[in-house]
Amino acid sequence: MTSTVTELFGPLDPFVHPALFYxxxxxxxxxxxxxxxxxxxxxxxxxxxxxxxxxxxxxxxxGDDAAAVRLLDMRxxxxxxxxxxxxxxxxxxxxxxAGRRVRIIGEPIWAGRSDAEYPACVQHEALINxxxxxxxxxxxxxxxxxxxxxxVVSDAYATHPTVIPPGSRAEQRSDAYAxxxxxxxxxxxLPPVPEALSFAFDSDSLPHARHVAVGEGARLGLVGVKLDDxxxxxxELTTNSVVHGGGSGVLRVWAxxxxxxxxxxxxxxxxxxxxxxxxxxxxxxGGRGILxxxxxxxxxxxxxxDSGTTVRCWFAR
Amino acid sequence: xxxxxxxxxxxxxxxxPGLAVFPLAGRRGVRAAGEVGLPTRAIWExxxxxxxxxxxxxxxxxxxxxxxxxxxxxxxxxxxxxQLRDGRRFVVRRPPPALRRTLDLLWPGQKGIEVSTS
Numbered sequence: 001m002t003s004t005v006t007e008l009f010g011p012l013d014p015f016v017h018p019a020l021f022y023x024x025x026x027x028x029x030x031x032x033x034x035x036x037x038x039x040x041x042x043x044x045x046x047x048x049x050x051x052x053x054x055x056x057x058x059x060x061x062x063g064d065d066a067a068a069v070r071l072l073d074m075r076x077x078x079x080x081x082x083x084x085x086x087x088x089x090x091x092x093x094x095x096x097x098a099g100r101r102v103r104i105i106g107e108p109i110w111a112g113r114s115d116a117e118y119p120a121c122v123q124h125e126a127l128i129n130x131x132x133x134x135x136x137x138x139x140x141x142x143x144x145x146x147x148x149x150x151x152v153v154s155d156a157y158a159t160h161p162t163v164i165p166p167g168s169r170a171e172q173r174s175d176a177y178a179x180x181x182x183x184x185x186x187x188x189x190l191p192p193v194p195e196a197l198s199f200a201f202d203s204d205s206l207p208h209a210r211h212v213a214v215g216e217g218a219r220l221g222l223v224g225v226k227l228d229d230x231x232x233x234x235x236e237l238t239t240n241s242v243v244h245g246g247g248s249g250v251l252r253v254w255a256x257x258x259x260x261x262x263x264x265x266x267x268x269x270x271x272x273x274x275x276x277x278x279x280x281x282x283x284x285x286g287g288r289g290i291l292x293x294x295x296x297x298x299x300x301x302x303x304x305x306d307s308g309t310t311v312r313c314w315f316a317r
Numbered sequence: 318x319x320x321x322x323x324x325x326x327x328x329x330x331x332x333x334p335g336l337a338v339f340p341l342a343g344r345r346g347v348r349a350a351g352e353v354g355l356p357t358r359a360i361w362e363x364x365x366x367x368x369x370x371x372x373x374x375x376x377x378x379x380x381x382x383x384x385x386x387x388x389x390x391x392x393x394x395x396x397x398x399x400q401l402r403d404g405r406r407f408v409v410r411r412p413p414p415a416l417r418r419t420l421d422l423l424w425p426g427q428k429g430i431e432v433s434t435s
Contacts, residue, residue: 197321198321198322203356206333206354206356207333207334207352207354207356208333210354225414225418228418231385231415232387232388232415232419235354235385239389242355280423282395282399282424283396285392285393286389288388288392288423289389291423292388292419292423296418296422
């Protein structure tokens with residue numbers, strides 16, 4: 001199944017996806033609590049996936065009602081933005097009875113998201129529209145307009161068809177809504193790397209590519225499950241290069257701040273903008289490589305160009 | 318950009334790790350050693366096809382000698398387990414961490430698979 005950008009961003013109905021702008025805790029609770037309570041009163045499944053501090057605010061304000069809501073710390077569950085659609089939003093929505101509206105508060109962008117993370121965050125927000133188009137769901141996305149940079153708030157107008165101004169409960173149409181443009185604009189070349197181990201691979205040297213990555217990851221300080229995850233991610237990305245990406249590629253591994261980063265570049269063209277973001281039906285064979293990488297990495301960035309595809313994954317040391 | 322080049326596809330290196338499979342003595346099943354990845358996928362799928370055709374309630378996959386299983390290899394195991402008739406199961410003994418991790422994330426609670434770490 002492939003989906004190009006233009007096919008995916010049609011009318012959303014019955015999906016509803018407003019951005020909620022807030023300045024302080026009072027705005028936050030005024031905007032989120034009625035959304036949760038109305039859902040509970042209507043018997044609708046409700047999930048809240050927001051950064052820990054805001055999760056505590058909502059949980060405490062809900063009192064006993066909090067027990068009926070699925071609560072997730074987005075700093076954990078959504079640390080990698082590419083994980084949020086399959087691992088948080090669809091994971092919750094798909095588990096609910098059909099036909100009933102699902103309500104989710106999802107706050108994937110908070111002050112302190114790094115420059116490396118932000119393009120993945122804003123692409124995620126744009127892709128929610130494609131992933132939930134035609135589904136009976138409402139996903140409300142709070143934005144801290146006091147602390148987030150101006151360009152982030154401006155992007156929220158492009159990724160949400162409606163916005164709710166601070167202190168209001170009324171949705172306004174966003175004339176700047178253009179999610180496909182966001183996906184394209186943030187398809188940025190990945191920043192250059194000062195020094196990295198590099199290994200060119202093809203089908204004959206596929207297992208060696210993984211051994212090289214694991215050896216370097218261990219040398220750079222990855223241990224335990226994180227090292228296993230590096231092995232899995234390297235295997236999936238290099239196998240994709242061999243099977244779908246022109247038969248060969250280049251693996252690079254290096255350390256960056258608190259992370260070991262691995263990157264696989266090949267000459268393939270990954271047309272599907274939702275690749276790795278759809279849950280895969282249990283009985284479907286194949287098609288889970290990038291999904292797994294999204295589920296296990298702390299950050300995944302992807303760059304598509306005329307000359308090929310580059311996927312970069314971060315693993316915390 | 319500075320890069321340290323590893324000997325790559327054209328350089329000298331050890332042969333690629335394979336996947337060897339042996340029958341288990343005294344119980345129905347196999348012991349495998351090596352890696353499950355693209356180069357060995359056909360061998361692994363052959364093992365699983367044979368295992369599905371067997372009749373015993375329990376079929377042992379002794380994997381302590383397997384160092385890695387990729388997602389497609391885990392998927393082949395899940396698909397084979399899904400074909401087992403009710404009452405049959407695979408006992409997967411001492412699998413590599415990558416296989417347990419992938420099964421937990423992508424096929425949680427898959428029927429027909431019992432993972433044993435002893």
